[in-house]
Amino acid sequence: MKGMAHALSPARDTATPPLDGRVTAHAPLAPYTWFRVGGPAETLYAPTDTAALAQAMRAWNGPVTPIGIGSNLLVRDGGIDGLVVRLGRGFSGLSVEGTRIRAGAAIPDAKLSQAAADAGLAGLEFLRGIPGTVGGAVRMNAGCHGTETRDRLVEATVVFRDGTTRTLSNADLGFAYRHSDLPDDAIVTEAVFEGTPDDPTAITTRMAELMTARETAQPVREKTGGSTFRNPQDDSAWKLIDAAGCRGLRVGGAQVSEKHCNFLINHGEATAADLETLGETVRDRVRATSGHDLHWEIKRIGRPA
Ligand SMILES: Cc1cc2nc3c(=O)[nH]c(=O)nc-3n(C[C@H](O)[C@H](O)[C@H](O)COP(=O)(O)OP(=O)(O)OC[C@H]3O[C@@H](n4cnc5c(N)ncnc54)[C@H](O)[C@@H]3O)c2cc1C
CATH class of the missing domain: 3.90.78.10 (UDP-N-acetylenolpyruvoylglucosamine reductase, C-terminal domain)
Known part of the structure; x- marks a missing residue:
């Protein structure tokens, strides 16, 4: 029996430890991506809050993959092994603090952009047309129309694979074109952005112009x-x-x-x-x-x- 048990043992303990939040085994991921393709997550996890996420990182034995709203993702047809973390309601806070705006990582970029405009804070208009979340924007250094996330980000809170939670400054994140230095399994939970005081109507008008240009040029x-x-x-x-x-x-x-x-x-x-x-x-x-190697x-x- 001992030999049998050894032969059948998986490479890691695949039993799901108790996780605080919504846990779904073999969850289809296609509905969570813009492409609407791809196989299931071995385990899809929506943590209740940052403490629960940190605890899950410590308890989970296996790979971890964060996803936002899948607007920059191609999930392959065989699906994703391990824990796929999709942040939800517990990561949707939004507050204005002087010229700064603090946003949970699950907030859609468009909502952050509009909240900044309503508060008379310019500089986040570019996010109005990017169809992802704040977490995805930080991870990807999302940008358009000459502005990138790094131009407006002050700091981001991140839960690492070992369960530690740290607030990283803009410089710590190692931003480059559509890139941050965050490890693939680190999870952004919140970010703070800096705005520039301006007239809300003028900001909203600029946002509308950017949206029109985008709809004309992109599918x-x-x-x-x-x-x-x-x-x-x-x-x-x-x-x-x-x-x-x-x-x-x-x-x-x-x-x-x-x-x-x-x-x-x-x-x-x-x-x-x-x-x-x-x-x-x-x-x-x-x-x-052309000899160019596209990445x-x-x-x-x-x-x-
Ligand atoms: C029609 C269309 C137009 C677009 N236009 C632009 C554009 O103008 N500029 C631009 O930059 N992008 C654009 N994008 C791409 C996309 O919207 C951005 O890259 C966006 O930032 C991805 O965010 P997301 O939440 O959808 O992340 P996902 O697509 O779900 O994930 C993208 C990456 O971010 C990681 N990630 C997601 N959430 C987190 C998190 N909380 N913590 C850590 N990592 C995380 C994922 O692991 C993955 O590596 C466009 C996409 C579409 C479909």
């Missing part, structure tokens, strides 16, 4: 993951993709957007494998035509089917 109503590839220095990914003849290119139910060819689209029946194969085909063609901006996570 924002499609099942997409935003910009697929990072812009190479001194060039635009979309121009290279267009020059490589990839506008409208299809693999299965996946297509390079006709409207903005750095966006991939799921027409409804695509798998994650279709989207990833399409992206790799685009990379090959761009390399062949994925979209985070591809999980196992193939």
Whole structure:
């Protein structure tokens, strides 16, 4: 029996320890991503608050993956092993403190941007059109129209894999273009941003202008993951993709957007494998035509089917 037990033992203890919050085994993740593709989470966890999350990090034996609202994610068809952490109501605080605004990591960027405008704080307009959460914005250093998260972030609170909770300054986060130095399994729970006093009406008008420009240029109503590839220095990914003849290119139910060819689209029946194969085909063609090696901006996570 001893030998049998050894043979059947998993590499790690996969029993779920008691976790404070909502825990769902084998939870489909496709509904939680903009692409609407991908396999299940082994265990999906929505912690009640930061203390519960820190305790879970200490108790969980295995990999941990945070997700926001999946606007920059391609979850592969085989799903994600371990604990997938999706922050919810316990991380939705929003408060104005002078010229600063404190936001829970689950707050949508658009809501933060609007709250700043209502409080007469300018500088966060760029977040109005980014369809992710505050946690995802910090992790990705999200940005557009010449402003990035790092330009307005004061500090962020982070729970690390060992359960320690630390507040990191802007400099500590090691921001670069669409990048922070945070480990993949560290979880942002809250962030503080600095605004500049301005007239709320003027801020709201600027936000509306940015939204109009975005809707004209991007397929924002499609099942997409935003910009697929990072812009190479001194060039635009979309121009290279267009020059490589990839506008409208299809693999299965996946297509390079006709409207903005750095966006991939799921027409409804695509798998994650279709989207990833399409992206790799685009990379090959761009390399062949221009010599540029495009790098994925979209985070591809999980196992193939
Ligand atoms: C139509 C469209 C337009 C877009 N336009 C822009 C744009 O103009 N500029 C831009 O920068 N991006 C853009 N994006 C991409 C995307 O919205 C941003 O990258 C956003 O910041 C991702 O946030 P999210 O909450 O959806 O994160 P997810 O997509 O769920 O995750 C992205 C990454 O962040 C990590 N993450 C998520 N939450 C946390 C957390 N709490 N703690 C730690 N890590 C976390 C994940 O592990 C993953 O690595 C666009 C996407 C779409 C679909």
